[in-house]
Amino acid sequence: MQRAGGIALLALALGMGGALGAGALEAELVYVLGDVELRRRGAPQQVEIGMLLGSGDVMETGADGMAILHVPGRADLKLRENTVLALDSLGQELTVSLSKGGVFSRVLAGLTGRYRVVTQTAVAGVRGTEFFVAYGRSIDEHPDLWLCVNSGSVEVTIPDSGESVLVEQGKGVNIVGGVRLTRPRAYPWTRRLNWNTDPGQGEVLDRTNLEQAYSDLLDQDYD
């Protein structure tokens, strides 16, 4: 187990099989909307569609921003607004760190190594999975972390406690305060998520308000 800056990393061996391909060492920025920034070795870079990104690059979207990254043959990543996503490794292991906001991950058939989204809890996906991870409210010491799966299944593990759960297609979990896993279940608000990562296939902007994940105490009328 390796700790980095308070964020726990979890290494899972998933979907290993066949020869490990060399894989792409770059990602391509295929879609940009609104305020999007790139930091490379700490320095801001001009952002333009089609530019190549490498390990260590950090993408940040503003309040009206959205971006889609394509890791050829291995994954599509769609960043929501107010998101900070670091591309830790684009080699045989595809690893990104989400420190703020939310990201859709579509893991493609060409992935032969491991894919990890690192947060205060780490989740990992195998090829053929499509899932969404986003930070929720900060009520306890650490923020909530929501995860839902659109296709395939994803194993979620809490490094500190070793607690883990397999989240199946159509279900989601809340990692309450970043430390406690809820039981996977279908959440009505996840039906409104826009999973499309291909601008050629239609609207890609996801306007889902994550506040809907929480009970609105002012909207409880039973008589």
Next chain:
Amino acid sequence: MIKAAPWAFALAAALTVLPGPRAEAEHIPVAPAGVVEYQGRTALLVDTRLFDPLIELTGSFEGPEHTFGYRALTVGSYFRPHKNLKVGLFYRLQAGARHDDDWIDLDPGWEWQDTRDRLEHVLIADASPRVQLGFLPGRNWVATLKGRYLLNTFNLQQAILLRPGLTYFLLVDREPLLNFSFNYGLYFPLNFGSTVIYEQAPYLSVLYHLSPNLKLEATGSYKSVVWSSSQDSIEAGDSYQVTYKAFTVGFGLLVVLRP
């Protein structure tokens, strides 16, 4: 021949004019004491975020005999124009309701009319502002003032309900498990009765969230209803205000759909 004093003739005249105690009590309803009533309800609510339609069925076992009396079917919808305000319009079909004028002269005798087969149509407008009291310990407190205007088309009686209340939500893993509510309901008659408040009741309820879609409810209230002179009793020369008090225990099953 014995001469009677003048005062004696006056006394005799008074005794023949004033009604005796037994005849006067028959014109005035008697409120039984220590009554416990039971009420059940089931409702289907749809949470669409903007509109919340509902349909509710209610039934009550009333009076010292626990007679199955009042029943009501209510349909309508809430609308949320602002996060701190919900408004609603409802239609209620009810039977078994008791009004002041239901105390009738059977000649001989007086009793409450059996209204269990009498259908009444009530139109209801609701406005309920609410605010979360995050400064209270536990944070999950909501204060609500339920306000309703009711028009009964049967007798054109109009009333206003004001019911301030405080609810605490027990959340587990960010999901509500139990709601604890205390409310105080006040009915103000606008064009009937002879009192400012027709009915009032403190009201406690516990709502258990069995699942996101299924809720179980238990309630307890202590109502006071003031019966004012009925039309028959006024014509008989009476005037009264009688307060009927009863504990009401209620149970409910609520189904909530979120499309």
